[in-house]
Amino acid sequence: MDDFLAARSQMALSLGFHIIFACIGMVMPFFMAVSHYYYLKTKKPVYKNITKAWSKGVAIFFATGAVSGTALSFELGLLWPEFMKHAGPIFGMPFSLEGTAFFIEAIALGFFLYGWDKFNPWFHWFTGVVVGVSGIISGILVVAANAWMNNPTGFDYINGQYINIDPIKAMFNDAWLSQALHMSIAAFCATGFAVAGVHAYMLLKGKNKEFHRKSFRIAAAFGCIAAILQPLSGDFSAKDVAKRQPAKLAAMEAHFYTEKRAPLIIGGIPNEEKQTVDYALKIPGLLSFITHGDINAEVTGLDQIPKDEHPPVAITHYAFQIMVGLGMIMLLISILYFYSLWKKHNLMDKKWLLKLFAIATPMGYIAVEAGWTVTEVGRQPWIIYGIMRTADAVTPMPGIVYSFYLFTAIYLSLSFIVGFMLYRQIKMVDTLYDISEDLSNKQS
């Protein structure tokens, strides 16, 4: 592995690790706010138990998210100094605002986690909501920074100089809205499905029904609504990409030749050498329709793009297929769920539906990782689209391979410990919150 590849891999690994915790940090506070709200309204202890059980999990994830985020803000410079030298002052605006959002989040989290029974209950509830809101805001801000890399605006690039910098304009670049929207919904979708899946699994095992049933409902509601919205927002993103990054779109779709009435290619194995896609399902005209709203429109293929500016086609294409495929599965599950909610209420007895949810536990997160792979790998070879190449941005220090190994070891062991602790938390629900069932029944 050469140093350049190592740097890219380290960046991808760190971001891919961070995003999972970031999603949880953005979304779980809302789940907790809902169960906390029910608790304050109904005084049923089961809701308090749910809130507390979740908040223990969140504290673990939050700490991991915070330290991996801290690592990222250094890694940007450690791995890509040439990039940061020029990009820092331009796309830094969201980061400086994000500082405030993080701070508020951390303060509110202090109140929320350590404030049980110490404050006015509604003030305490409110601090939980603040955690969620500032988490979403920081997510949107950091995505704005990433969107700038896809759509660099807010400066003039003349003779290799970056002049007339306007950080505000850079923040509200053209890619910002579609990416921030899609990412925020993705966070809800992924976390909702993951949490619902775990509780569905516990329900199937017949443990602590009251507790898991109520938790499942909260998480599933969020996850399913998001899963229904996500394809709409994804369509918006795709149209946007077609406009501003034709090379990325072509790679996503493995679309080698420019053509009118372009087919949508589903699945298949792209062959970059022969410029063909084998074993794929092709639906004529659909790509033209999706990207331009007209089945006869022309879609730019990779042949219009200089060879040395092609992104890796196969990876981008596979990642895109995985994201959309999983999105479709989750969409189906959501429709089934709402349908059975609407038809009759005892759907918790429907084993097959719970099984579907249990199987879908990791799907949202896999889709998130795949989606980011599309965005980031699809931008290659550029680090700042059309302006700076990734290869020109990498640190001059040799031996990054070792740093990559080190970070891989750290993130692997962290994942292992976090998984292990989560397993223990879930196992302990029995002993810690066993009383919930009869107490809440008595009170209701």
Add this chain to the structure above:
Amino acid sequence: MIYVVIAFLWAAIWLYLLLGGADFGAGILELFTSDKNKSKTRKTVYRVIGPVWEANHMWLIIAIVILFVGFPKIYTLMSVHMHIPLVIMLVGIIARGTAFTFRHYDAVVDDMQVVYNKIFQYSSFITPFFLGIIAASTVSGAIDTEAKDFLSAYVYSWLNWFSIAVGLFTVSICGFLAAIFIIGETDTEEDKRRFIQKAKFMNIAAVITGGLVFIIAYLEGIPLAQWIFGNPIGTIAISAATLSLIILWKTIDKKNAVQLRILAGFQVSMILLSLTYEHFPNIILLKNGEYLSLMEYQGEEKTIAALAWALLLGSLFILPALYYLIYSFQKKGKVH
């Protein structure tokens, strides 16, 4: 506007040293506590820093963001030549933050606790040690931008006796701050006495390592004494720090927590002031004798203005909330 940004940068470093320092120090104290008392120390430490630790490490992030938005060349230069100590420090931050949370939130208490504790203690030592090393390297003229070989470009830029001494000094300061801070939080007389003992121990360590810093600076030809005593502010600051040290020793046994905290905080602030004043606005001194100045290497005007506004607006939200957080847990902590 540039002065607003620089003031925030300084304040972020200062607060990180004080609050984050106390936070690191808590782990350092744990490391130097006899096994018998370890769990007691741990409980006190958790109660005190639990609610605020997330907020503490934000100061570091703010400092980094100010650097890369406002002074990108300085940020990049450090990222390149301090790559190795920065990575070690990062590993320390990651290990510490996670171990601290894990040991509290693990649903089952068993042998894993020993692992978390060990990680927490050692990383509490390593992180400020390397922070000290990095800070020392920026001002000691060790960074050689023209170096051709790996060792002089990426290793000797930070690995030298002066940096190591400053690293140890930073560690002692952190331990000292933590001990002073915790004195006010203990419930029993016995605990109070234990932490006073620790505070004294750490203070002596700080004086010794501080002396070491001066001696090595003299031997290596780093004009540290001249930087500090070459101007009235530095001299006054150091004298004030010494004075407060004397008062602190005289009053420490009276156990007036607030007074002790103010004295210790004052002392550390004065040390930071004296070290940075003469240098301002040059924050990096290179091997070839060139300075990198905050004024000269600032970003474009519009960026600096936007950054300054973001910081001002942010502090409008943050400071009252942070104050309320610390205040309420101080008050509520006592009741419980």
